[in-house]
Amino acid sequence: MPERPLRLDDYRQVVPSNTIDLIYRLAERVQGRSLLHVNSTRVGGGVAEMLHRYIPLFQDIGVEAGWEVISGSDAFFRVTKSFHNALQGQEQVFTEEMLRTYLEVNRENAARLDLAADVVMIHDPQPAALIEYASRKGKWIWRCHIDISRPQRRAWNFLRQFIVKYDAAIFSLPKFSQRLPIPQYLIYPSIDPLSEKNRDLTGEEVNAILDRLNIPRDKPILLQVSRFDRFKDPIGVINAYRIVKKYDDCRLVLAGGTADDDPEGAQVLSEVMEAAAGDPNIHVLLLPPTADLEINALQRAATIILQKSIREGFGLTVAEGMWKGKPVIGGFAGGITVQIIYGVTGYTVNSVEGCAFRIRYLLNNPEVARQMGENAREYVRQNFLITRDLIDHLALMVSLLG
Numbered sequence: 001m002p003e004r005p006l007r008l009d010d011y012r013q014v015v016p017s018n019t020i021d022l023i024y025r026l027a028e029r030v031q032g033r034s035l036l037h038v039n040s041t042r043v044g045g046g047v048a049e050m051l052h053r054y055i056p057l058f059q060d061i062g063v064e065a066g067w068e069v070i071s072g073s074d075a076f077f078r079v080t081k082s083f084h085n086a087l088q089g090q091e092q093v094f095t096e097e098m099l100r101t102y103l104e105v106n107r108e109n110a111a112r113l114d115l116a117a118d119v120v121m122i123h124d125p126q127p128a129a130l131i132e133y134a135s136r137k138g139k140w141i142w143r144c145h146i147d148i149s150r151p152q153r154r155a156w157n158f159l160r161q162f163i164v165k166y167d168a169a170i171f172s173l174p175k176f177s178q179r180l181p182i183p184q185y186l187i188y189p190s191i192d193p194l195s196e197k198n199r200d201l202t203g204e205e206v207n208a209i210l211d212r213l214n215i216p217r218d219k220p221i222l223l224q225v226s227r228f229d230r231f232k233d234p235i236g237v238i239n240a241y242r243i244v245k246k247y248d249d250c251r252l253v254l255a256g257g258t259a260d261d262d263p264e265g266a267q268v269l270s271e272v273m274e275a276a277a278g279d280p281n282i283h284v285l286l287l288p289p290t291a292d293l294e295i296n297a298l299q300r301a302a303t304i305i306l307q308k309s310i311r312e313g314f315g316l317t318v319a320e321g322m323w324k325g326k327p328v329i330g331g332f333a334g335g336i337t338v339q340i341i342y343g344v345t346g347y348t349v350n351s352v353e354g355c356a357f358r359i360r361y362l363l364n365n366p367e368v369a370r371q372m373g374e375n376a377r378e379y380v381r382q383n384f385l386i387t388r389d390l391i392d393h394l395a396l397m398v399s400l401l402g
């Protein structure tokens with residue numbers, strides 16, 4: 001861990017200095033203004049990961065940034081999980097009692113939390129109904145991180161009655177947005193190049209971590225880092241590897257976590273273990289949530305990074321892999337399609353065979369792979385780093401606050 005909190009000026013080592021200067025210029029316009037983020041968890045998931053990184057940087061540039069987390073019962077989180085699935089297009093059942101639970105917990109949190117800020121940013125559906133009960137002083141923005149392009153209608157219509165009360169909404173991709181009578185903005189998620197997961201590592205550090213994880217570096221490594229989730233298609237990855245392996249020697253590393261409260265995660269993990277059984281060149285790693293450095297080292301040791309998702313929100317692992325200078329082969333889904341420029345920063349694929357074909361092509365054309373990795377890192381530098389994200393947020397604050 002760094003010895004002191006990171007300052008904006010630390011980022012001059014990775015992005016052009018004029019990017020940092022622009023952030024300071026924008027920050028002058030919102031000095032002393034307050035920005036409050038509200039979500040439903042402090043650990044786990046991409047949103048919490050990003051908030052941990054944003055808050056100190058906003059504070060460093062003079063914005064009074066805060067972060068509140070709503071609390072709720074197990075029943076509440078079961079309801080919001082159903083919302084999550086329904087909004088991403090799965091058919092779910094909602095009873096009157098479930099909707100009452102959702103509203104009741106939002107009402108309690110609105111009474112408990114101090115939500116007075118110039119800009120209040122509410123993340124995802126869980127706390128979306130706070131706006132119904134809070135006394136509203138500043139501008140309220142709903143920040144949606146999920147794909148709601150084809151939602152189950154009943155769930156969306158219920159949620160929409162709250163969303164239309166916001167001053168604006170932010171989506172991660174143009175195609176994730178919905179028809180709404182309020183202004184909508186597009187902000188891509190981002191990674192922090194100076195975090196433990198993404199900071200530079202020496203060759204010795206990478207080797208030591210790979211040794212500890214028992215992964216020899218004797219042949220090319222294919223890597224997918226993901227929760228054990230069917231939408232990430234780990235079985236498809238194993239099948240693609242098996243096709244490749246008939247012709248080209250390599251190892252496959254599938255690294256990811258599963259949560260105790262996610263029975264499906266454990267089930268998918270056991271299917272993956274079964275599919276991998278008997279092959280000493282397939283390494284299935286179950287990682288704790290604190291494994292940032294391990295993920296960093298694995299991505300740096302990999303020859304090719306895979307993210308063969310069938311369905312995806314944004315897919316931060318793609319930007320993480322690209323930042324390590326690696327070509328990424330990803331499923332044609334969600335935000336993967338805006339990060340991978342076909343044939344330039346990697347390849348998007350639509351099948352196991354397509355994935356195997358592109359892996360073989362890159363394994364046999366190391367110069368192409370190297371150039372793609374270089375392009376990928378540069379593309380992330382321009383588009384998916386936290387500094388770009390800060391600019392987008394500051395520009396939005398300036399435009400909302402006048």
Ligand code: UDP
Nearest residue numbers: 046225226227255256257287314315316317
């Ligand atoms: N991740 C992690 N440990 C794991 C699996 C994933 O820290 O075992 C991280 C990964 O590095 C990335 C995030 O969790 O930063 C996953 O974000 P992504 O958008 O790729 O997928 P999601 O899990 O949100 O669907």
